[in-house]
Amino acid sequence: MILVTGATGHLGKATIDFLLKKGISANTISALIRDESKAADLKAKGVILLTGDYNNYGSLVEAFKGVDKLLLVSGSDIANRGTQQKNAVIAAREAGVKHILYTSFERKNDTDTSPIAMIAKAHIDTEALIKASGMTYTIFRNNLYMDALPMFLGEKVLETGLFFPAGETKSAFALRMDMAEAIANVLTSEGHENREYSLSNTENFSLQDMADVLSKRSNKSISYTSPTAEIYTSTLSKAGVPMEYVRMFAGFAEAIRQGEFTGEHTDLENLLGRKPTSMEDFLAKVYFVK
Numbered sequence: 001m002i003l004v005t006g007a008t009g010h011l012g013k014a015t016i017d018f019l020l021k022k023g024i025s026a027n028t029i030s031a032l033i034r035d036e037s038k039a040a041d042l043k044a045k046g047v048i049l050l051t052g053d054y055n056n057y058g059s060l061v062e063a064f065k066g067v068d069k070l071l072l073v074s075g076s077d078i079a080n081r082g083t084q085q086k087n088a089v090i091a092a093r094e095a096g097v098k099h100i101l102y103t104s105f106e107r108k109n110d111t112d113t114s115p116i117a118m119i120a121k122a123h124i125d126t127e128a129l130i131k132a133s134g135m136t137y138t139i140f141r142n143n144l145y146m147d148a149l150p151m152f153l154g155e156k157v158l159e160t161g162l163f164f165p166a167g168e169t170k171s172a173f174a175l176r177m178d179m180a181e182a183i184a185n186v187l188t189s190e191g192h193e194n195r196e197y198s199l200s201n202t203e204n205f206s207l208q209d210m211a212d213v214l215s216k217r218s219n220k221s222i223s224y225t226s227p228t229a230e231i232y233t234s235t236l237s238k239a240g241v242p243m244e245y246v247r248m249f250a251g252f253a254e255a256i257r258q259g260e261f262t263g264e265h266t267d268l269e270n271l272l273g274r275k276p277t278s279m280e281d282f283l284a285k286v287y288f289v290k
């Protein structure tokens with residue numbers, strides 16, 4: 001039995017769809033959900049639905065019984081997910097899970113000096129807990145989703161240009177769907193015991209590279225400005241963006257500038273057996289396909 005948590009979210013649901021596409025029977029896949037109204041499609045596909053919450057230890061132990069491979073999708077509640085994921089790992093061990101797979105986060109700086117330490121901390125702690133648990137593990141170090149870029153850059157970059165304090169550093173962002181496919185490939189093949197994979201693109205792109213792609217495709221000049229953190233913060237807050245978002249965007253921009261997401265790995269390409277989706281194809285789909 002394979003169990004996927006976060007099954008009503010983007011990554012979990014896409015991973016289950018890839019498992020089904022690969023011919024895994026729906027009755028050998030269980031989905032941990034907390035809201036059945038979001039799981040009608042999974043139910044229609046014949047996937048076993050189990051209700052559980054990372055905050056409710058007993059519900060996790062119950063759901064994880066009889067599971068051979070558990071894909072623990074990291075939680076979305078940033079303030080509380082450290083404790084939540086600790087619950088999940090300890091529950092997995094208590095329930096007798098054989099192999100735990102965890103969607104962690106790509107990074108270089110594990111210390112408090114990282115501009116995204118607040119995001120990274122729960123991942124670092126969960127990885128350590130998993131490794132100390134004695135269960136067989138596989139850790140996916142997911143690079144920043146390409147899918148998140150429009151949130152940072154805005155929907156109107158073709159009119160406004162790119163305004164983001166990430167400097168000239170190149171990063172290996174990857175498409176969430178590619179990550180889901182790679183994870184499904186790992187769940188359905190052997191040889192991934194106690195391995196860590198960087199789910200990063202094979203190509204690295206800077207914000208200027210993205211502006212160049214957009215310029216070429218639109219036949220007009222799309223500029224890229226990398227302001228100082230102070231100018232960026234004051235411009236966004238004057239435009240009415242809530243401070244918590246401004247701080248988060250500025251933190252990610254600084255992490256990109258410091259090379260936290262620069263990739264030198266081919267794990268994603270190897271696991272997919274093809275090149276990951278390129279930045280060109282992603283930008284074309286987001287900004288040019290109506």
Ligand SMILES: NC(=O)c1ccc[n+]([C@@H]2O[C@H](COP(=O)([O-])OP(=O)(O)OC[C@H]3O[C@@H](n4cnc5c(N)ncnc54)[C@H](OP(=O)(O)O)[C@@H]3O)[C@@H](O)[C@H]2O)c1
Nearest residue numbers: 006007008009010011012053054074075076142143144145
């Ligand atoms: N690499 C990146 O760029 C990046 C970007 C964003 C997030 N992430 C991380 O990757 C994870 C997966 O990404 P995604 O796009 O699939 O996120 P998502 O669509 O927000 O899905 C998160 C899933 O976690 C579930 N969840 C949250 N809190 C839970 C709890 N207390 N108990 C049980 N389930 C809980 C959610 O359940 P509901 O459907 O009931 O809400 C949802 O199914 C995120 O949760 C986050 O940790 C990575």
